[in-house]
Amino acid sequence: MCTWCSLLATFLFIQGMSYAQRMTQEMLMTQYYEGRINQLEDRLTKCDQNIQSYEQKLYDFSKELRGNLNGLNVLRNEVKGQVDSVVTRVERVERELEYLHTERPDQPCVDIDDKLEEQLKEEQRKEKAQLNLGTDCNTVLTGVKSLKIVKRDGEAHGSWLKDPTKGSAKVYFFSGTKNSTVLEFTSLKAFVEGNVTQMPRRIELPFPWQGTGHAVYNGFLYYHQAGTPNQILKVSLRERMVSDRMLLQGAGRLPAYSLSPHTYLDLMVDELGLWVVHADPDLGGNLVLTKLDKGGLGLEHSWDTPCKSQDAEAAFVICGTLYVAYSSHYGGRSSVRCLYDIHDSIQAGDDLPLFFPKRYAVHSSMHYHPKDKQLYSWDEGYQTMYKLETKRKNEIASV
Numbered sequence: 001m002c003t004w005c006s007l008l009a010t011f012l013f014i015q016g017m018s019y020a021q022r023m024t025q026e027m028l029m030t031q032y033y034e035g036r037i038n039q040l041e042d043r044l045t046k047c048d049q050n051i052q053s054y055e056q057k058l059y060d061f062s063k064e065l066r067g068n069l070n071g072l073n074v075l076r077n078e079v080k081g082q083v084d085s086v087v088t089r090v091e092r093v094e095r096e097l098e099y100l101h102t103e104r105p106d107q108p109c110v111d112i113d114d115k116l117e118e119q120l121k122e123e124q125r126k127e128k129a130q131l132n133l134g135t136d137c138n139t140v141l142t143g144v145k146s147l148k149i150v151k152r153d154g155e156a157h158g159s160w161l162k163d164p165t166k167g168s169a170k171v172y173f174f175s176g177t178k179n180s181t182v183l184e185f186t187s188l189k190a191f192v193e194g195n196v197t198q199m200p201r202r203i204e205l206p207f208p209w210q211g212t213g214h215a216v217y218n219g220f221l222y223y224h225q226a227g228t229p230n231q232i233l234k235v236s237l238r239e240r241m242v243s244d245r246m247l248l249q250g251a252g253r254l255p256a257y258s259l260s261p262h263t264y265l266d267l268m269v270d271e272l273g274l275w276v277v278h279a280d281p282d283l284g285g286n287l288v289l290t291k292l293d294k295g296g297l298g299l300e301h302s303w304d305t306p307c308k309s310q311d312a313e314a315a316f317v318i319c320g321t322l323y324v325a326y327s328s329h330y331g332g333r334s335s336v337r338c339l340y341d342i343h344d345s346i347q348a349g350d351d352l353p354l355f356f357p358k359r360y361a362v363h364s365s366m367h368y369h370p371k372d373k374q375l376y377s378w379d380e381g382y383q384t385m386y387k388l389e390t391k392r393k394n395e396i397a398s399v
């Protein structure tokens with residue numbers, strides 16, 4: 001071999017070697033990249049799978065959530081249903097309590113010996129006959145129709161009333177249970193509107209009043225003098241002077257109505273005149289109805305009634321019949337559950353109890369107005385008016 005040839009061969013060999021080397025390098029690179037790409041593809045696939053699985057989980061989760069929400073709705077409806085049923089049950093219990101109260105024999109005298117009771121009845125009948133003269137008053141209460149809230153003023157307890165004298169429209173306002181001030185309004189409208197140009201007249205009395213049982217008739221105020229057990233005063237509202245006074249024997253030891261503990265003497269006016277009610281501990285706390293002479297405060301007559309002061313809140317007289325409203329400390333509506341007719345022509349029958357429409361709390365007072373046929377009441381600081389449903393007495397008698 002020639003030197004040139006061997007040089008060439010060497011050159012070619014080297015060339016071939018470097019070519020082969022390059023080829024090998026490129027192949028390795030390609031393999032490497034292919035490997036990386038495969039790895040990336042694998043990871044992408046895995047990622048895809050993960051995303052799918054997350055989506056599935058998300059779907060499952062939201063499905064579960066929807067299911068739970070539906071369940072929650074069902075539960076909510078169930079709870080609502082239960083609350084409704086509890087409310088219904090509470091109302092039923094309230095009605096049942098009222099019913100039980102009604103059923104509980106409020107008629108006293110049950111433990112008085114029969115003979116004695118007969119004697120008492122006979123005596124009362126005689127008494128009644130004596131006073132049954134010259135009255136053509138025939139109004140009988142058959143129901144309490146509606147309630148009107150007139151105003152909210154003054155303290156929790158008190159009383160307000162309208163002078164029942166023909167032609168008078170004056171309204172009197174006694175806030176609280178002891179004071180020597182009375183507010184006089186020219187009319188119901190002035191009282192309701194509280195118009196500053198029609199400010200009430202402040203009347204300062206010579207002696208303070210007590211309780212919620214005041215009566216006004218023909219410009220005179222009849223009231224229980226505070227600080228005395230049973231002194232009744234007749235005071236002229238114009239001159240603010242005492243025109244008469246009397247002591248109501250036996251009164252003042254017990255509140256007239258156990259639910260209105262500040263009132264010992266409840267004075268009232270009806271078609272027949274002036275009355276006063278008190279409770280007598282010697283009669284087991286029963287109410288005593290007394291007719292007074294409006295003029296000189298003379299005692300005309302007294303009747304022991306079968307109506308209890310226990311759980312009573314107020315009372316009023318219509319045509320010589322005493323109606324007593326009862327309530328309870330634990331709610332329920334007030335109702336007239338006892339009556340006593342001095343003429344003995346109305347008996348407490350199936351028509352009792354007479355329920356009052358819903359109210360706020362215990363009535364502090366009720367004042368009957370013969371012409372309006374309304375009760376002016378005080379109900380936890382609200383001045384309210386009850387419209388009364390009445391009948392003629394002979395309609396009842398003919399039944």
Ligand SMILES: *[C@@H]1O[C@H](CO)[C@@H](O)[C@H](O)[C@H]1NC(C)=O
Nearest residue numbers: 174175176178179180181183
């Ligand atoms: C008496 O009544 C007046 C008028 O309603 C009132 O302003 C005053 O505070 C009352 N006084 C007491 C001691 O209750």
Ligand SMILES: *[C@@H]1O[C@H](CO)[C@@H](O)[C@H](O)[C@H]1NC(C)=O
Nearest residue numbers: 190193194195196197198199
């Ligand atoms: C108050 O009463 C007077 C007299 O009745 C009347 O003229 C006036 O318009 C009333 N004012 C208000 C604010 O009601």
